[in-house]
Amino acid sequence: MGFFSVVRKFFGAGPEPAQAPPSKPDEATQGPAPSASPVDATRLTVLLREAEPRLSAWLAIVLDGVEESGPLLEERIGLLLRALEVPEAEVEAFVGDFSAWLVRMEYSRVEDFRSELQYRLALALDLEDEEDERSRLFLKVREGLARTRETFSRGLDALLAGSGELDAKFWEGLEELFITSDLGYDASMALVERLRARARKEGIRQASGIREALCAELESVFTVPRRVSAINPPEVVLMIGVNGAGKTTTIAKLAHRARMQGKKVMIAAGDTFRAAAVEQLQVWAERVGALFHAKGHGAEPASVAYEAVERALAEGVDILFVDTAGRLQTKVNLMEELKKIRQVLGRKHPGAPHRSVLVLDATTGQNALSQAKLFKDAAGVDELILTKLDGTAKGGVIVAVAMAHRIPITYVGLGEKLEDLRPFDGRDYARALLGEEMPRGDKA
Ligand SMILES: Nc1nc2c(ncn2[C@@H]2O[C@H](COP(=O)(O)OP(=O)(O)O)[C@@H](O)[C@H]2O)c(=O)[nH]1
Ligand SMILES: [Mg+2]
Structure with a gap:
């Protein structure tokens, strides 16, 4: 079926039948063997050691050739966790938990749950702040914001392209853009005020310089003083x-x-x-x-x-x-x-x-x-x-x-x-x- 049979037809016999016992002629169509051989485990371990220290790189290695849930997947996840020196009991708990979850969610194809697996691993291994995860998160936020960005970012580009000096007309255009982007009237006015003050302070005169200032201003809007987070459990x-x-x-x-x-x-x-x-x-x-x-x-x-x-x-x-x-x-x-x-x-x-x-x-x-x-x-x-x-x-x-x-x-x-x-x-x-x-x- 699928990719494998096409390749086999194209290359004739290929190396696989030579390796497969003649008593199991169907094996090639059933995907990978249910369990990684010791040779495979050694090969993967070496690849993991050589890989860039990123969750996505590690996952790409251990998921190579795994298309479905089952024993092979479990073994590969176990291999990765053990390679990261996760204690055996936790490896088993993680794998058991994940497999049970796949059954409950009725997921079987890796492509349907790969992203979830990476998310779980990032949380379990405390890697969420890793650069790799951060870019994944950023892409997700970016993707999620696609429709909002369409109005906002495009509107901003148009406004910037059509303006030279930071004049009254520019600020009015910006106010309007904020309002149509659902910032609301009060917040739009306030944000424009803050931006004008920042532009004055930083000596920004041209519309083209406003993008970075806006980014910084938005960031400061989202920055709220930290609170004490001491908790008496639960x-x-x-x-x-x-x-x-x-x-x-x-x-x-x-x-x-x-x-x-x-x-x-x-x-x-x-x-x-x-x-x-x-x-x-x-x-x-x-x-x-x-x-x-x-x-x-x-x-x-x-x-x-x-x-x-x-x-x-x-x-x-x-x-x-x-x-x-x-x-x-x-x-x-x-x-x-x-x-x-x-x-x-x-x-x-x-x-x-x-x-x-x-x-x-x-x-x-x-x-x-x-x-x-x-x-x-x-x-x-x-x-x-x-x-x-x-x-x-x-x-x-x-x-x-x-x-x-x-x-x-x-x-x-x-x-x-x-x-x-x-x-x-x-x-x-x-x-x-x-x-x-x-x-x-x-x-x-
Ligand atoms: N697309 C999308 N749907 C969501 C999100 N959060 C919740 N929902 C959906 O919103 C609907 C209402 O959610 P629910 O948790 O029942 O709301 P509640 O009444 O406040 O408890 C459900 O259909 C959810 O699946 C989200 O971040 N994105
Ligand atoms: Mg509810």
């Missing part, structure tokens, strides 16, 4: 936001990250309003291998939260995610409910919730801005996660939110898969928005 994370923003999916993605980093994770189903919401969360908990706490449809959310934190304390959980409902129609009730959840969490476990995370749907554009205000005033927000940046042209709203609220943006959602949640990096984001090709530090 760390309790409260997820809030309106219906459909992506809270449940984001919990699954965060839980997945924490699991890959070796943490014991629990998820509590605090959205008891819809029966389907509890089930959806349970499915995710099983997929990522997290403990799950629910009381069923219609239960009091605060009591779910209370019992979950009690259980998390008793069972030595490292991190507990509490899902909540997000019915905005009953705004007052929702905010009261959130306050009550916060109170019971703190009563049971001082300091909890350690993080109150507001999930915002980037596709809602300016609406995200008013949601941020509402939740911040009523419930308290420690960090923001923007979802659905993939495929929206309204990604510019992130600038408006950052400018208006000075709340750190910690992650962005770039798709529906578990690996599609990535740490937010203001500088990379600014660069991606401006259409640059490489992440910071990777400048050719």
